[in-house]
Amino acid sequence: MGCEGQILSPGSDPLDPPEVANLTCDPSQYANVKLEDALREFTSNVYPALTQGQSTCLGCHNASSKRRFLTTGDASETFYLAREGGYFKAQPGSLLDRVTAADPMTIMPSGGEAPLPTTVIEALARTACMVQTFEANGGPAADEVFPPELLTPYTGAANTDYDNPFINYLQLKAKVKSVFNDGWVRSGVDNFAKNIGMFGGVDFTSHFVEARVATSDFLLGLDLLAPDVCRQAATNKTGPFAGLNVTQSLTDSSGTTNQTAAKAGITQVYQRMLYRDPTAAELSSTYTLMTDLVTLDTVTGAWSGACEALMRHPDFLFTLPPSYATATDPTKSMLVSLSQQLLGRPPTQAEFTQLATAGLSGLVDAYLKSPDFQAYFFTRMQLRVESQGTPDSDESARLWTWLVVNGQNFEELFTGDYSIDPSFTKQPRAAEHGKTGVLTMKGYVSNKPGLPHYNYPARVLSGFMGSVFEIPPEVFAMRAAATAASTVDPTSICFNCHQLLTPMAHQRLKWDDNGDYRTVDASGAPIDDSDRGLVPTYPYKGVGMEAFATRAVKKEAFVRRMLNTEFVLLMGREMRSRDDERVIYKQLWDTAFANGGDLRQVIKAVALSNTFQRKSP
Ligand code: HEC
Ligand code: HEC
Incomplete structure (x- = not known):
């Protein structure tokens, strides 16, 4: 071409594009190309034609269309989704292939609409060539980076689900042990084990799947548990009743001495069972309940009745006491939730005291170092890998637990070339396993x-x-x-x-x-x-x-599953990473990579997040 330029024959129209477009991809034109360059080309010269004007794709390929190729209201989102879907690849079915197809059944836009202008098709070819060159030069594959389209704000509907996990079998058992110092063993029979099915627990002999929501069976189980445990504690003046006079009349013939003592007792029982004071209304309704009960039962029986009612209270049964919403200091509720989700038990008095000085952040650190964390996390991973409870089938849960407890890179779940023995000690394993983590463990493969x-x-x-x-x-x-x-x-x-x-x-x-x-x-x-x-x-x-x-x-898909497992641990549900929780997803992603894949930091980030603390973002 040089300085001659293009010679137009008289009468030809420079605005009428040539018949044959130049669609060949010459990678040498795009040495050092960045993904942003391709995005810029797409945004300026392709996207407008896909979404504006007559032969637009938007009508059939909008975000709610369920088509595999999507055009959204955002050019960069459209670009990245297309890249992840492989639509810029040099292969049949690509965008370029579909908009240039000779077959009228295949060409897009479909429905006999005018084909895209040649200038747009050429820009699309340049975009695709840039993406291909970027990938050929070793740029990270589309499915190995944080999904760029999730960097744009979520615009869908807000989630309105009740976001609070119901207490599970192990947490309930540990709570009864902590509050009542009672393992519910009667005449040599472990009643928790006997009724494990009602409480949705897992023992790896007869029960393998954990209940995740409150069932009617669970409430029937509570009908067995609550009267038995409460009456024994009231009779023995243990647990919530330690130090209380549970035989003294609740009322006075004159004055208010007994009534005042009873109400102080009620406050103590609330503190020990629900980790908070009763409200004035709760204090008076519980007192009324007890004075009603005493017409049918002993005073001790009335105390037991108050205890039973508190065992059925949502603050006892949800891992985050729902009263957090109206508490003057919700941090105590958050600690109850944190402790139950990380350790499977409620906090101790010492830990409540520590909360004032160390804050939630300090307690997360302490918890993550504790043997209780290792023990409870292991039970979660047993369920996650569908263990059968045998030493072999537990091996993958042991590796996962060991990686987290020791702050090792989560990638080693798949690439570790060692084993973790039943005492949680790292051991070498046969060379034929290579770097395969859980993937060649006998207990993982064998079923x-x-x-x-x-x-x-x-x-x-x-x-x-x-x-x-x-x-x-x-x-x-x-x-x-x-x-x-x-x-x-x-x-x-x-x-x-x-x-x-x-x-x-x-x-x-x-x-x-x-x-x-x-x-x-x-x-x-x-x-x-x-x-x-x-x-x-x-x-x-x-x-x-x-x-x-x-x-x-x-792969992003693997990283997301790893982060999600820690999210589930604390929240009791999956992270909505593609929707309204894309921001915390990004935060956890960055946290993991900034800390060499140490999932303890991810757990901590979840615990300190607005999501866990139920604050609006
Ligand atoms: C009148 C509706 C309609 C319009 C307009 C339309 N498409 Fe499609 N498109 C479809 C349907 C239906 C399919 C699925 C059947 C098929 O593959 O042919 C499809 C499939 C595709 C596919 C394969 C992936 C998928 O989502 O199934 C691509 C890529 C595509 N269209 C690109 C485009 C582009 C680019 C435009 C605009 C230039 C466009 N389409 C305009 C209806 C349409
Ligand atoms: C939607 C995904 C999907 C598609 C499509 C699919 N498969 Fe599969 N296929 C699977 C999965 C997953 C399994 C393993 C199922 C399991 O273990 O429960 C499987 C298992 C099988 C098995 C082993 C079945 C057995 O009894 O052990 C055969 C054979 C098979 N697929 C053949 C085919 C053939 C032939 C086609 C196409 C006609 C096909 N599959 C299409 C997902 C798919």
């Missing part, structure tokens, strides 16, 4: 069949990578005739899921379904545990589960 069942990869991906598999009914009929190769045919409906399941199942082949290592198959032939190039786009290519593990830990 998850690999090829040809795909259960193992499905459980790894759903348990740690956030995948959800909803198998359509028509697939079941087609399974019988399937071969591993047929599941990874890109044109089949199987490919969507099996592009990951099938290569990963091959990478686990050196571990049999009992979780034992082998190097040859049943016929004596050596095993190839590479992904075998079954799927060209498989993100975890290589030999054995180590190839999977070392790449998987870089």
